[in-house]
Amino acid sequence: MKLYDYYRSSASYRVRIALNLKGLTYEKCNISLADDEQNSARYSALNPSCQVPGLETELGLLGQSLAIMEYLEEVYPSPPILPESHWDKAKCREVALTVSCDIHPLNNLRVLNYLDSEFGVNQNEKMIWYHHWLNRGFHALEGLLRGHSHPFCFGSTPTMADICLIPQLYNARRFHFDVSPYPTLLAIESHCQQLDAFVKAHPDNQK
Amino acid sequence: MKLYDYYRSSASYRVRIALNLKGLTYEKCNISLADDEQNSARYSALNPSCQVPGLETELGLLGQSLAIMEYLEEVYPSPPILPESHWDKAKCREVALTVSCDIHPLNNLRVLNYLDSEFGVNQNEKMIWYHHWLNRGFHALEGLLRGHSHPFCFGSTPTMADICLIPQLYNARRFHFDVSPYPTLLAIESHCQQLDAFVKAHPDNQK
Structure with missing residues (x-):
């Protein structure tokens, strides 16, 4: 399999973790969001959504990180x-979707660029926007995860919930968001960070 | 089951369609987004995400429309x-997530309110924002669905892809977006509109 990937894309980061957890080998093809390569004619012909990640399989290209993870789960169940x-599956997907629908889409690069270029929103206002959605989303996640069985979001092994949470925490720190009011999330993160699958997928380890 | 619902919420509209397609009866509890009831102490104690829909089951409350639909699919498979x-499952989820992650989060009420109150974005600029993300998302959906077997997104019966698409088309028209450049989406919609499950879930039929 080939993964169309960008090191800092948190949706790509999720899929790298999932592939690592499943022990799957894959080839990486870098699509630089900084250079707008996701909108190139070549890539948009492969992935009409013009976003990373994209997983190229024998059957074609699949976009959307959660669809990719569900596919990997079905084809490589162990x-x-x-x-x-x-019920636990449902609650796990609820957490993954809280990150993927309620936080990440509002804070990704294309949206920040739009606020800047079309509305003239300055850097400070963009940070307030970024932190606003993070704060609401992390507050919800603390509520959803508090009291669940740990060390991971749903028990003794990592799931899609952890896989979505860790890149979002990385992003939060990158944008100087204070994560200390979210002890449940930080406790879960500390366990994930001990696993090779998460370490190898980290943006700093993509060179 | 009880559905915490708002008639115009397109995420709630999705779950109403899914419940109808599965022939499940449910009680509705109205959470008025216009009156900010989703942020009330009572509702936020039930659903920390402070959003609709929420499905109350014997096991507790479940949020996130896609998590609800996956749960219904597992517990009531027919x-x-x-x-x-x-592969078809994966591509179906890709379409559903393109609506749920790439279009809807950017255009829902809480985001439009933020643009207005914090950035002073006027009505016309908000419409350009709304249409921008719709245009990108619908273009991707046309690319993903063109050439697929119809009448529905994935074959002869409706799936989560159709369930996400139809409320988004409703929303697009409500915000005066020209849907005519998307013939594949409109052809699929014309078939969905013939089904009772979709008709009964329509916002105009919630009184």
Whole structure:
């Protein structure tokens, strides 16, 4: 498999973790968001969404990090990245989607660029915007995860919830967001950071 | 089951369609986004994300429309709202997530309110913002769905892809977006509109 990837894209970071957890080998093809390569004619012909990640399989290209993770879970079920029971699976997806729908889309590069170029929003106002959605999202995640069985979001092994959470915490720090009011999230992160699959997927380790 | 719902919320509209397609009966509890009821102490104690929909089950409350639909699919598998093969399932989820992550989060009420109150963005500029993300997202969806087997997004019965697409088309028209450049999406919509499950879930039919 080939992963169209950008080191700092948190959606790509998720898929790198998932591939590592499943022990799958893959070739990486860098699509530089800094150079707008995701909008090139070549890449947009492959992925009409013009975003990373994209996973090239024998059957074609698949976009959307959560769709990729669900696909990997079905085709390579061991080790699992979803909990066992229907209800725990549902709550796990709820956490993953809280990151993927409620936080990340508002704070990614294309949106920050739009605020800048079209509305003349300055750097400080952009940070307030960024932190506003992070604060709401992390508050929700603390509420959803507090009281759950740990060390990971849903039990003794990492799932899609952890896989979405860790890149979002990385992004939060990159944009100088104070993560200290979220002890549940930080406790989960400390366990994830001990696993090779997470370490190898980190943006700093992509060279 | 009880659905915490708002008639115009397109994420709630998705879940209403899914419940109808599965032939499940449910009680509705209205959470008025116009009156900010989603941020009330009572509702936020139930759903820390402070958003609709929320599905109350015997096991607790579940938020996030896609997590709810996946849960319904697992617990009430017939009729299915995902295609059969791993690959078609993956591509179906990719379409659903393109709506749910790339279009809807940028254009929902809380974001439009923020642009207005914090950045002083006027009504016309908000419409340009709204249409910008719709245009990018619908262009991607046309690319993803063109050439697929119809009448529905993935074959002869509706799936999560159709369930996400139809409320987004409703929203697009509500905000005066020209949908005519998207013939594939409109052809799929014309088939969905013939089904009771979609008609009964429509915002105009929630009184």
